[in-house]
Amino acid sequence: MSAAPLLSIRGLRTVFPTRQGLVRAVDGVDLDVAAGECLGVVGESGSGKSVTFQSVLGLVRPPGRIEAGEIRFDGRDIAGLPADALRALRGGDIAMTMQDALTALNPAFTVETQIVETLRAHRRVQGGARALRATAVELLARVGIPDPESRLGQYPHQFSGGMRQRVMIAIAIACRPRLLIADEPTTALDVTIQAQVLDLLAAMRAESGMGMVLISHDLGVVASHCDRVAVMYGGQVVESGPTRAVIDAPRHPYTRGLLRSRPDLAHPERPIVPIGGQIPDPAAPPPGCRFRPRCPEAGPGCDAPVALRDLGAGRAARCVRVAA
Amino acid sequence: MTDIASPPLLRLVGVAKRYDLRRGLRRLLQPAEGNTVHALDGVDLEIARGETLGVIGESGCGKTTLGRVALRLQEPSAGRVEFDGIDIGSLDARRLRALRKRMQIVFQDPYASLNPRRSVGQIVGRGLALHGGATTSAERHARVAALLERVGLPRAAMARFPHQFSGGQRQRVAIARALAAGPDFLVCDEPVSALDVSIQAQILALLGELKRDFGLTYLFISHDLSVVAHVSDRVAVMYLGRVVETGPSRRILSAPAHPYTRALLAAVPRLDARDAPPRQRLTGDLPSPLRPPPGCRFHTRCPEAREICRRVSPAPIQLAQGHAVACHLYSGAAP
Numbered sequence: 001m002s003a004a005p006l007l008s009i010r011g012l013r014t015v016f017p018t019r020q021g022l023v024r025a026v027d028g029v030d031l032d033v034a035a036g037e038c039l040g041v042v043g044e045s046g047s048g049k050s051v052t053f054q055s056v057l058g059l060v061r062p063p064g065r066i067e068a069g070e071i072r073f074d075g076r077d078i079a080g081l082p083a084d085a086l087r088a089l090r091g092g093d094i095a096m097t098m099q100d101a102l103t104a105l106n107p108a109f110t111v112e113t114q115i116v117e118t119l120r121a122h123r124r125v126q127g128g129a130r131a132l133r134a135t136a137v138e139l140l141a142r143v144g145i146p147d148p149e150s151r152l153g154q155y156p157h158q159f160s161g162g163m164r165q166r167v168m169i170a171i172a173i174a175c176r177p178r179l180l181i182a183d184e185p186t187t188a189l190d191v192t193i194q195a196q197v198l199d200l201l202a203a204m205r206a207e208s209g210m211g212m213v214l215i216s217h218d219l220g221v222v223a224s225h226c227d228r229v230a231v232m233y234g235g236q237v238v239e240s241g242p243t244r245a246v247i248d249a250p251r252h253p254y255t256r257g258l259l260r261s262r263p264d265l266a267h268p269e270r271p272i273v274p275i276g277g278q279i280p281d282p283a284a285p286p287p288g289c290r291f292r293p294r295c296p297e298a299g300p301g302c303d304a305p306v307a308l309r310d311l312g313a314g315r316a317a318r319c320v321r322v323a324a
Numbered sequence: 325m326t327d328i329a330s331p332p333l334l335r336l337v338g339v340a341k342r343y344d345l346r347r348g349l350r351r352l353l354q355p356a357e358g359n360t361v362h363a364l365d366g367v368d369l370e371i372a373r374g375e376t377l378g379v380i381g382e383s384g385c386g387k388t389t390l391g392r393v394a395l396r397l398q399e400p401s402a403g404r405v406e407f408d409g410i411d412i413g414s415l416d417a418r419r420l421r422a423l424r425k426r427m428q429i430v431f432q433d434p435y436a437s438l439n440p441r442r443s444v445g446q447i448v449g450r451g452l453a454l455h456g457g458a459t460t461s462a463e464r465h466a467r468v469a470a471l472l473e474r475v476g477l478p479r480a481a482m483a484r485f486p487h488q489f490s491g492g493q494r495q496r497v498a499i500a501r502a503l504a505a506g507p508d509f510l511v512c513d514e515p516v517s518a519l520d521v522s523i524q525a526q527i528l529a530l531l532g533e534l535k536r537d538f539g540l541t542y543l544f545i546s547h548d549l550s551v552v553a554h555v556s557d558r559v560a561v562m563y564l565g566r567v568v569e570t571g572p573s574r575r576i577l578s579a580p581a582h583p584y585t586r587a588l589l590a591a592v593p594r595l596d597a598r599d600a601p602p603r604q605r606l607t608g609d610l611p612s613p614l615r616p617p618p619g620c621r622f623h624t625r626c627p628e629a630r631e632i633c634r635r636v637s638p639a640p641i642q643l644a645q646g647h648a649v650a651c652h653l654y655s656g657a658a659p
Binding site for chain 2 (some may be wrong): 193194220258264
C-alpha cells in the first residue's frame with residue numbers, strides 16, 4: 001500500500017454517555033480503505049461496526065460523540081469538520097446505504113423526489129428539471145429496476161424489499177461517490193434477492209472504481225465480495241487481513257470461534273462449536289482483552305490491555321498469544 | 325417410510341390456508357380473487373417420531389403458517405392435521421388443550437414472545453400450571469428452577485424479568501416455557517434468526533441436546549438453509565404456499581432436484597467460493613401471494629420453465645426413497 005489510502009481511521013473512540021456509565025462503542029479503531037478496494041467489516045451486535053462508520057459520516061447522534069482519533073478522507077482530517085462541510089461530503093464523495101431501506105427512505109415522497117433531492121444538493125447535474133429526471137431514470141435503470149420511467153413516480157411502500165434496497169443504492173451512487181459504505185445491505189432480504197443485490201454492488205464497484213466498505217454480521221457475505229476483512233469485537237478491531245488468508249488461517253481466537261460456530265453448507269456433518277458466554281456489557285467491558293471471558297485460549301497476560309499488532313503480509317491481530 | 329407399526333407423529337394431508345382480506349360489506353362487493361392470500365395450498369407432509377423436519381423457504385412461502393396450522397393455532401381452510409393418529413381439527417377446546425401439552429412452539433422473536441410484565445419464574449411456571457405438571461407452589465418452584473438450569477440459565481433468573489436478559493437468554497427462557505408442558509413435539513419457528521452468530525450456535529446446540537434427552541420431534545422452520553441442513557434429518561422446501569421438494573437433508577444438499585432448491589443453494593454465501601455450485605441466479609421478485617401464478621408457482625422465475633409449467637401445476641414425483649419433487653422436468657423420469 002504505497003499510495004495514501006482513500007479512508008484512514010486511526011485511534012477512533014466514539015462514546016455514548018448512558019445511565020450505566022460511559023459506553024465506549026468504538027474504542028481505538030484503526031482501519032484503512034484504499035481506492036477501488038472492498039473492505040469487509042464483520043462483527044456481532046455491539047461490536048461497534050456500524051458506529052465506526054456513522055462516526056466517519058458525522059452521523060453520531062448527541063449526546064454520543066467522537067472522543068478521540070483521526071478520520072482522514074483523501075488525506076484530509078474530517079473528524080472535527082463543521083456540520084455544513086460534513087453535509088457537503090455526505091452523499092457526495094462518501095455515501096452510505098442503511099440496513100433497512102424502508103426506514104431509510106422517506107415514505108411521504110416519491111422515489112423521484114428523493115433521488116433528485118440528492119442530485120440537487122450536490123449540484124452534480126447540469127441543466128433543469130428535465131435533466132435531473134433523466135439522470136434519475138438512468139440511475140434506476142443502472143441498479144436493475146425494470147420499467148424505471150414509471151417506477152420513478154412511485155412511493156417506497158410500492159416497492160418490494162429487494163427493489164427498495166436498489167432504490168437506496170441508486171440514491172447512494174447518484175453523485176458518483178468515491179467511497180460507498182454499505183451497512184448490512186442484504187440482512188433484511190431473502191437469500192435469492194440478497195445474491196442479486198450483492199452482485200449489483202460488485203458490478204457498481206467494478207464499473208466506477210469506487211472504494212467500498214461492506215458491513216455485515218455474516219462472514220460468508222464478506223468472503224465472496226471483499227478483498228480485505230476486519231473482524232470487530234467489543235468496539236475494537238481484533239483481526240484484519242486479506243479475506244482469504246483470514247478465513248483459511250484465522251489468527252485471533254474470536255475469528256476462529258466465529259468460523260466454528262457457523263453452520264457450513266459444504267460440510268453439514270462438521271459439528272458447530274458455539275462460543276460460550278455472552279457478548280460483554282458495553283458499559284463495563286472486561287479489562288484487558290475484551291474477548292478474554294469467552295476465550296477458550298485465555299491465560300496469564302490476557303488481563304492486560306492488548307494492541308492490534310502487525311503480523312506481516314498485511315495481517316494484524318489483537319491477541320497476546322499470537323506470535324508475529 | 326410409514327408402516328402400520330410406527331405411524332408418523334404428525335401428518336398433514338392436503339392442508340390449505342387462505343386469508344380473506346376483505347372485511348364486512350367488501351366481502352359482497354369485491355371478488356375473492358385478488359383479495360385472498362394463498363398462504364398454504366395442498367400441503368402434504370409427514371414427520372416421524374424422533375425426527376427433525378426442516379422447512380425452508382423465503383418470506384411469504386407459508387412456512388410460518390404451516391407451523392401454526394400444525395398446532396391448530398390457526399384453523400386450516402382445507403385438509404387435515406393428524407397428531408399421533410388423532411385428527412386435531414375434530415377436537416373440542418378442552419381436548420385440544422389437553423393435547424397441547426404434547427405440542428409446543430418456540431417463536432422467532434424472544435423480545436415479543438415473552439410477557440414483559442411477568443417474571444421468568446411466572447412465565448415458565450404458567451406452562452407447568454396450565455398443564456397440571458406441579459400441584460404445590462414449592463413443587464412448582466423446584467420444577468421451574470430445574471427447567472431453567474436445564475436450558476443453561478441460573479436459578480436466580482426466576483426472579484428477573486425478560487428485559488434483563490439478552491436475546492439468546494430470552495430464547496432459553498422461551499425454550500424452558502415450551503418444555504414446561506412436557507411436550508414430545510416442538511415447532512421451532514426461526515428460533516435463531518434474531519440472534520448473533522455466536523449465540524445462534526449456542527441455541528442450536530441446546531436444541532440438539534434437548535432433542536436427545538427428551539426424545540423430542542421437531543418441525544424446524546427457517547429461511548437459512550445452512551441452519552436447516554445442519555439440524556434436520558429431512559428437509560421440505562416451500563415456495564409460495566406449496567412444498568416443491570422433500571428429501572433427506574444430505575440428499576437435498578448433494579442432489580437438489582427442483583430448480584428453486586438449486587437456486588437457493590447457489591445463493592447462499594459461502595466461505596469458500598470453490599464450494600459453491602455453479603451460479604444459477606434467479607431474476608425477478610417473489611410473485612404476490614395474493615395473485616399466485618397459475619401452473620407451477622415458480623415458473624415466473626424458473627430458468628428452465630417450459631410451456632406446460634405455465635398451465636399445469638406439477639404433482640410430486642418420487643425420485644428416490646423419501647425424495648420427492650414437484651416439477652415437470654421429472655415427469656418423464658419417474659422410476
